Amino acid sequence: MNNHRVYLDNAATTRVKPEVAAAMTPYFTELYGNPSSVHAYGRETRKAVEEQRAKLARALNASPEEIFFTGCGTESDNWAIKGAAARPAKKGRHIITSAVEHHAVLHTCEELGKQGFEVTYLPVTDQGLVQPAALAAAVRPDTTVVSIMMANNEIGTIQPVAELAAIAHEYGALFHTDAVQAVGSIPVDVKALGVDMLSLSAHKFHGPKGIGALFIKKGTRVDTFMHGGAQERGRRAGTENVPYIVGMGEAIGLAAARLEENSKRVRGMRDRLIDGLLDRIPEIRVNGDREQRLPGNVNVSIRYVEGESLLLALDMKGIAASSGSACTSGSLDPSHVLLAIGLPHEIAHGSLRLSLSDENTDAEMDYVLEELPGIVARLREMSPLYADAVAVR
């Protein structure tokens, strides 16, 4: 083993920045009042919660009263889709989403499908893009909600959300976007996007796990998901997770202040890594759109090798990555996203995702470019598929 530790799984989760952890700490041991309490303890934490709400609203170009704190991105997605689908029973029972959504959206829609809703799953291009024309063809007068992610967690493709939202609105459908991978990484302006609901999660932008938010545009009718007390103006009950809300606020503040600078630097590292891999490894392909792509996303398919063995070998070199292979998903099928962009199973099994954040360095990219070609060569040497391909040539 060596001493190198390179974290390239930032799409899974990010490191909590020390400033964030420091901002949270007093809210465990000193400022611990319940924000709903009348006394000074409660007033202190109420003030903190509302300040963070305002901070988050500013980052999204929303109003504070449009921000609702939740337990995570998955809760936000569940609330948005179930809440919006259930509400206008008169309008209809048709939902539209895409084939490349995160399971938090896909499985929620599947569940609604079981409950009698009709769900349309829009296909994507081979770059992972949802085509506005496909939505225009699928949307109907009885469509209640359209949910299309802002950026894909596996292949990083950024969807034309503004255009898609406008199409949904022509038919009076609500538009939700899962922006969990986007917030903190690229500009997210709810007014420019024209969305009715937007999900986000703090741990994707150097905040803590276990806290998220749902933006609900003023006047949007969405059913309450969590029933109980009057928190979040009666729309999401449960005592506010004050330390984590403070952590999320601190993290969004840091991310927003350096968004342009960070995304430019991360994009540079990403492109150097992609180009370097294409140069050094034969029979490799980039998954997802090269332009409409999250700054920190690298996703490649490496022929004749299997993803989990790549991850294990990288891990032995201290490099943390992720794969869409079946072996890492716990099922027999590789990632639904890679299949949706048209990859055959055997190519999808050999996929590798390296996801960067502003905390990565150029030297780390060099280290990956040094180590990965050797790992691939070793695994290919072992692969009967590679032997067969070489024999045919």
Added chain:
Amino acid sequence: MYTQQVMDHFMNPRNVGEIDGANGVGTVGNAKCGDIMRMFLQVEDGVIKDVKFKTFGCGAAIATSSMATELVKGKTLVEALRLTNKAVAEALGGLPPVKIHCSLLAEQAIKAAVEDYLKKIPGASRTAEEAALVEELERRPVLHEA
């Protein structure tokens, strides 16, 4: 998730490669499911003198291939046909439940290679023991798809 033995056999697999002029070759699994194993045997006088493998698959697929070759090297064909996936998994200190199928594939790959060897011997030239093994394999065929 993996034992030390699995990681050792994944990082330092034994008997990787091909045997030129192997007299038994078996391939099982398919690329669609993400696992393919190919075993090469050099059989002499009913004994596996040499064995090598090539595997496309996850860490467990590579480790079970490696361990299976170790368990049959120097053994008789009868012994090789008695190899169980359980023995392979146990020799590796156990496998996660979702990876048990890898050990089954390794068992089947060895058997497919033995079957290939036996079937290549013209019926008339088989020894009584070989003929009995062929009969046994015909009764309980190795499931393999390549």
